[in-house]
């Protein structure tokens with residue numbers, strides 16, 4: 308396996324690739340459908356999946372709600388990413404048992420009162436739907452996609468525990484749950500002898516390090532791994548939104564910011580521009596691309612925190628994945644990590660997540 312493999316967490320035996328391929332956004336065509344969703348470039352995504360599999364990027368991330376070419380996803384488009392992923396895995400003849408497939412539950416999937424959330428009713432419905440769309444008998448990892456304040460934590464954990472015992476799910480994860488609630492879920496699972504939560508999926512990049520305060524300590528306490536999403540800060544850390552000569556922000560044609568306008572509002576600040584210019588210079592001096600340096604930073608932070616950290620990326624071109632695969636071998640010293648931490652500590656945001 309070109310990229311090698313590692314343990315997902317200290318509290319499970321599951322092995323995964325050191326990077327994961329996400330499907331929130333997929334390669335897409337310029338054309339949009341009547342709902343404003345980009346049509347997916349299925350041929351390019353097929354090439355991406357083939358390359359991922361051949362290079363050993365076996366860890367694939369999806370969610371019941373994802374479409375791949377629009378966010379937020381209208382109900383009419385929910386589930387397309389799982390369906391396409393399942394279809395292409397079959398078409399390409401990839402060995403399902405070699406893959407580690409993660410999906411998620413929480414987001415609204417139908418209009419009724421039980422059409423979203425983490426109740427037993429919704430979870431039991433959605434696992435069947437996800438498995439059917441993916442054309443699979445089980446998923447390797449099932450995440451709670453967000454916190455559901457209306458459902459008792461015991462109910463969610465007991466339903467999750469049942470899914471593992473029914474063989475529909477092998478491992479459990481949590482995503483986006485605020486630290487204090489996350490700690491409660493973890494403790495309840497431990498005290499009741501339920502299947503443990505082994506992976507925490509949270510936003511983590513050089514620009515957005517909030518989880519260092521409240522989620523990483525929970526992961527350390529229980530030995531869970533971190534699946535770090537948006538490791539390129541939605542693409543900002545690739546440097547493609549910066550014109551280095553003019554020292555100004557730009558929006559390249561077809562980039563994600565062209566259809567998710569909050570990206571420019573959130574990231575295009577004066578302070579972040581300065582950070583990016585310095586960051587791009589450091590990447591150049593190391594003879595790597597900014598995207599590679601950003602991914603390497605996430606992967607190398609596990610030396611600091613002592614728990615596995617796996618970045619999940621989306622790609623809109625095969626070349627993005629090729630670049631990411633090369634980043635797996637980049638080693639950063641503690642001094643380099645410290646320097647990158649320092650230059651990025653002045654990050655500011657013009658719009659909340």
Ligand SMILES: NC(=O)c1ccc[n+]([C@@H]2O[C@H](COP(=O)([O-])OP(=O)(O)OC[C@H]3O[C@@H](n4cnc5c(N)ncnc54)[C@H](OP(=O)(O)O)[C@@H]3O)[C@@H](O)[C@H]2O)c1
Nearest residue numbers: 329330331536537538539540541542562563620621623627
């Ligand atoms: N649990 C959650 O709530 C949650 C939330 C967000 C994401 N996720 C998961 O994490 C995955 C990754 O998140 P993300 O998509 O925000 O990650 P990201 O890696 O921060 O951003 C990926 C985007 O950056 C651009 N890009 C990637 N490589 C590039 C390169 N080498 N050069 C130039 N541009 C490049 C592409 O956008 P362009 O289209 O602009 O080219 C790509 O779609 C998702 O697919 C999903 O599976 C989970």
